[in-house]
């Protein structure tokens with residue numbers, strides 16, 4: 113018997129997306145915004161309501177819970193993040209259900225010119241007949257990652273309502289601040305107490321990701337010589353001109369986000385601020401390989417030093433800090449977490465596909481900290497913008513994947 117999760121998932125998604133949980137990179141607190149507690153506290157209540165054990169909200173804003181399982185089997189964690197992306201309007205989300213989607217264009221009541229069409233989003237054409245959820249035109253939907261939250265909650269409710277089935281013990285974690293790269297607190301691996309984890313934060317049906325970017329940040333600080341422009345002859349050293357030279361010397365037709373895809377990495381200038389006296393350039397560096405990442409950093413350094421050499425009165429300082437690393441480096445040492453996810457996916461009748469993620473996930477950090485954590489599909493599409501949508505049938509497939517996965521892990525021994 114395959115239970116039908118579609119309506120439960122729809123109700124959960126509508127309930128969760130209506131709550132504003134946008135994170136804020138500028139905030140120093142954890143979670144970054146107090147509004148994330150609105151959903152975190154609701155999830156605490158709902159987990160207690162369905163009978164989960166050890167339900168708690170940590171002081172760093174993560175909800176944890178346990179679903180007991182077979183003794184002797186590895187403990188499996190399911191993660192999803194409650195926050196939504198800071199890049200687009202996220203308050204006042206009015207989710208809309210397009211029941212039995214007809215395969216045509218979808219309009220938005222609050223933005224007359226906005227259209228979601230199968231031409232723009234070919235994946236949508238494959239979802240004809242499904243129930244599709246969108247926002248109303250002026251906000252993102254927040255299926256990233258409330259689709260994941262709904263999937264984990266529906267799987268948890270089903271497991272707790274059907275005890276006796278043999279499955280691995282399951283730990284649940286709902287994290288804040290994934291979108292600003294701060295979802296995995298230093299205490300999470302210990303508090304989670306899991307042998308293996310999975311994030312439900314992926315896109316198209318069948319996606320099972322175990323490769324992410326490796327990521328560094330580079331900051332170039334340029335100090336010029338500031339002086340009243342009226343008396344500046346032969347004295348002023350304009351930091352902004354030097355910053356512009358550095359930007360202009362770095363590649364623009366290659367190695368940028370807008371000119372790369374697939375397995376290619378990039379150098380992305382995301383911030384340029386300053387005055388004639390002092391200027392600052394902010395870059396993110398991304399690559400799937402350590403060598404490639406190091407080469408991007410070396411180029412920023414080399415160009416900055418070359419420009420600095422043209423003006424000895426200026427000071428140019430380059431600081432490169434690591435952000436996260438491709439999870440494949442750890443996962444490839446023991447592929448069982450991936451192999452079982454692939455097997456579970458095939459068991460529910462979906463051919464899995466594994467593509468490298470051109471970004472990071474909570475799982476990148478968690479894997480590096482010792483808990484291998486591949487990323488599984490939720491169905492979410494066109495995320496972080498007004499056309500964001502998700503099919504509840506895709507979400508239901510993800511619930512079946514979760515249930516099959518904990519069954520398979522229930523037959524395994526710990527590593």
Ligand SMILES: [Zn+2]
Nearest residue numbers: 256257290313
């Ligand atoms: Zn996400």
